[in-house]
Amino acid sequence: MMEFGIGLNNYKGCWDDAAFAEQHGFSSAGFIDSPLISGDPFTAMALTAQATSTMRLGTYLNIPTLRSTTVTAAAMSSLNELAPGRVFFGTGTGYTGRQTFGLNAIPLSRVVNDMNEVRSLLAGEEIEYRSGKATRQVRMINKAQLENNQEHPIPLYLAADGPRGLEAAGSQADGWLTTLHFSQSMRGTMMNAPEVFEELFGAVKTAASDAGKDTSDLFTCWSTAISILRDGEPVLNPRTLDQAGPMGMFAFHSYGCNPEIGEHLPPFLKDRLDIYENKVLSKFTSPRERHYQEVHEGHLTHLIHGEADVLTEDILRFMTLTGSAEEIADQLKKLHDKGLKNVTLMIPPQHLREVVVEIEERIMPLVNG
Secondary structure: OOEEEEEEOOOOOHHHHHHHHHHOOOOEEEEOOOOOOOOOHHHHHHHHHHHOOOOEEEEEEEOHHHOOHHHHHHHHHHHHHHOOOOEEEEEOOOOHHHHOOOOOOOOHHHHHHHHHHHHHHHOOOOEEEEEOOEEEEEOOOOHHHHHHHHHOOOOEEEEOOOHHHHHHHHHHOOEEEEOOOOOOOOOOOOOOHHHHHHHHHHHHHHHHHHOOOOHHHOEEEEEEOEEEOOOOOOOOOHHHHHHHHHHHOHHHHHHHHOHHHHHHOOHHHHOOHHHHHHHOHHHOOOOHHHHHHOOOOOOOOOOOOOHHHOOOHHHHHHHOEEEOHHHHHHHHHHHHHOOOOEEEEEOOHHHHHHHHHHHHHHOHHHHHO
């Protein structure tokens, strides 16, 4: 059975939205780790743990440079006491959690190292801790938390799309998280996403098998946005732009922070860069070298002024699950057949409950029968 999850931006009341989603068939919630544009994920997860009873909760995604592995492990342990057996740890190289600082993604080696340190700490093992020039061997001492972690182990998931990341997800993590956006084979979410998923998951499974792991136990999760079209409704309509538009802008936001990527974008994105420059970037008050302070203002929540003029039908159907209920369900069934276990949907807060009910009524029955 395909699991459905939601991604949350740690806004006030997101814990109540998570409880609402749980009541309507959603099984997981992932919390953004991007301090300059969203609230604190661990505060939001703690309140969500108290508001829910079955929903799995975790970082989506933890960014290693934002806190030490000791702090991260302690926070995960505390959460695991609040929601034993319902906690997962997702980590990655960073998107808004780095770009909003004007920084590039973290090297994969650092992410994998920190992930393994968190695993060791949760298991009560020693790690090498550095503070300035001092190096010390440290371990967690809280016996109650350690016993709870052993009774209810926290799985560690790695977000990856490139070859080295896929290998690390298979060989060293307990699961693989993906957007599928960065694969050169990708022609669009509503086109060949199942085939791209199968190709990338094949690399993850090969690495897991080579490491002696049971590939059937690997957790797989794909994150995207969604807008279910109504009968006769065009793709470019105000409701769909509100629901799926924020994720449709991801490539442009990355371009706003790093213009050098423009030449590498697909033609249907590259052709809209001039419009993005004129309608959006030219209106910013910050100098070009500080556009990273403004481009992500509406991250996963809303379109900022001028962005709706940038988006096209091709962009929305490439970046998001935008289509009829039957089209969307068909893609999800194919993805599930290829090994996808969880689809986590990034729904703007103002539309979350409406879309959750629509998914429960129009998508879940078609996907899971």
